[in-house]
Amino acid sequence: MNTLAEIIRREIAQYGPMPFARFMELALYHSSLGYYEREAETVGRGGDFFTNVSVGSVFGELLAFQFARWLDELKVNPAELNNWQPVAPLPPHEPGSAGIPAGAVEAVALAGKDDGVPSSQVQGFNERMRSENCLLARNKWGEDRGEGKSSENGPPLPNPLLPLQGRKGENQVHRESRLLLQIVEAGAHDGRLALDVLSWFCRHRADLLTQLEYWILEPSTDRQRRQSETLREFDGRFRWFSSWESIPPQSIRGVLFSNELLDSFPVHRLGWDAGERRWFEWAVSWEEGRFGWVKLPTGKHAQTEPRQTVSGPVLPPELAAALPDGFTSEISPAAEAWWTQAASRLARGKLLTIDYGLLAEEFFAPHRANGTLRAYHRHQVSSDLLGSAGEQDLTSHVNFGALQQQGEDAGLRTEGLLPQSRFLTEIVKQIERSPQSFATWTPARLRQLQTLVHPEHLGRPFQLLIQSR
Template sequence: MARPRRRAAPVTSTVRGRGDGVGGIGATIRRVKQTNTAEAERPSLPSPLHALIARAIEGAGGWLGFDRFMQLALYAPGLGYYARESPKFGTMPHSGSDFVTAPELSPVFGQLLARQVGQALQATGTHEVWEFGAGSGALAAQLLGELGEQVRRYTIVDLSGSLRARQRERLAPWGERVVWADRLPAAIEGVVVGNEVLDAMPVQLLQRSAGVWHERGVALAEDGSFAWADRPTDLRPPLEVEGEHDYLTEIHSQAEGFVRTLAAHLARGAAFLIDYGFPEAEYYHPQRHMGTLVCHRAHQVDSDPLADVGDKDITAHVNFTGAALAAQDAGLQVLGYTTQGHFLINCGLLQKLELLPQAGRAQAAKLIMEHEMGELFKVLALGTADATWQPLGFAQGDRTHRL
């Protein structure tokens, strides 16, 4: 997987992840015209979050990189999407939720992932699970329920205070075995799990227009609404994008930084990152010229992150090659990479399906169906440099060679 390649310049029920990305035509420090319906319907009275972001734009000289905009829109304390009390996770829109993740879709997901986590705990001689971005707490409950006394401590790292409160309520049966961490210790010994974590990390947007690369940011329009604004940049995608056509894409400095940070703290154990995305050759394919950035609200997908800010999720697909290389550069090794479908089948899904009632079987099957979660979602396994064991989830269908 390690090969000469040009890296980006350093930076000083709807299944989430499906849908088309945002589009537009770049310009040199000029506003990009918005033509979609969602923008036309933006409220005239700014919300507190809108006002906060507007002040940030003004404080940055009138232009704010999209990664900073996305950070505020999702995580501004008390105001951002993930800081609010809305349900977010659920199978149907009438629950008030915006999208469904695998643990909410079927408890079979966590039950099968527990088999992999249990093997990893035994192989590494550890007894703690770390989960980043635990959402509703559904996955934690499934893992704890299956693993039993094999897990002595379950540590959750989550930026959202409102989600932490829900997690505490849901995980109360496990008492003091479940703890929440505000910062990482010098050394983590255990198994790390991250389900749909990388996709929610802010991304930078790059727009090639008339052969010139720009970074796409956010400015204020005359009426006070948010508007796209591009400016020339030395940033580039990690791969050359063939052709001369206009091209919009994302780069994932924060996600790759997260992987490097994880590598710096993981002294003994393994990590399993599950998300939707592609290897680099697919991610930066010439035909994917509209990027992957989308929003989710009430189980509907839209492509305007500048509208209804704070009321919907903003997400981008994961560049798994970038994450894997960041891990390798920081001293970890890739233990496996495959689709969620292959991973769950390797962990015993087909045998599990035979024991389920019809309704539960139909829901669990969505976890591996190609047009649902089976193909788009991937699993990346990382281990410390001394790891010599083979994770069972990658016994067949391993795609590490495609990274």
């Protein structure tokens, strides 16, 4: 038995059967032994699964292109700071550099097998332009921020974008941030997506980068350290927050997003009792030297520690009558609460998530009688959810319908729920009309795009929920 399994076993011994949501929380997020705290690579060819980011940089570059279009609509005139009203959008940026060939969308299906790369001269030119643009952006940002000037209350304004090392306490949102736009990434993993996004801004929108902060919502100090290493060339362009409580309500103007985050939030595993026509909760027990499943008893599990109970979804009478005994599904109060918190922090802009997911009614399709929970290890899918705690990934489909309702209840407007293939293809069409804003489509980059949009790869499984205020 590994150390984490022993911790779980002791908690079960003390409090009784453990709701699966608690088991999943410990297995993935234990402060030192959880799956996402491991130093070992978990993503990509050498890890347990592939992601949009592990395919290559094209995913982050496409997101950055779209983010820039949204951010252009939100620029604020400093003179109108106190009114919180956006001025008219500035004219579109028109940088000058080589672009992509026409018909890139059609070319995706025809991507060649040759790993062609730009010539050394083109690569050198791109790197020089990137360095010069970033340097200009950093210098301009320092001028705009007035480093070392005093705040209205007397003491000097701290630089909120200091590197992780040597910084005391958590960053707070200052009044000066209201002059800026934000891209807020929740759960940035190792920082590679942030690197791809910021690199695109350096190459193609250095003007917008001077008005931009990249915020990372990350509770783990160990993951913050890894992100800092990945983003070291962008010191001064990003900062961390460990929880929503560190970000005041209505303080974000820009884009708040997560990528493959909410599917790993803890879920309660529910079973259907057809005779009683009610839900029960599957809990984790320890019997005969191994973890097993039991129906969660009602009432207290210890004199001092009542277990939190959850209510299953209310079913239409016809579905309740037809649902077979033992039908299993999942709910994630944690994901819904997270979305509500995110919505409350957005003053103007977009809130979106990219993830595996379904609408509420789709969870009850006959072929999902065992639910959507899966374990992943070395690119193999397993139904053994209780084995190898802390050593395998656990994931469950996101309930987009529930998130959409939470956002709308918080005052957001739903702009769409669409497959990743459609979202990215629309971005590529925009790029074809503005080719100077994107790197050349080499055969290798086209193959990345094909993987991202093809329905048999990542194009159909991933969905995007986009809401705005």
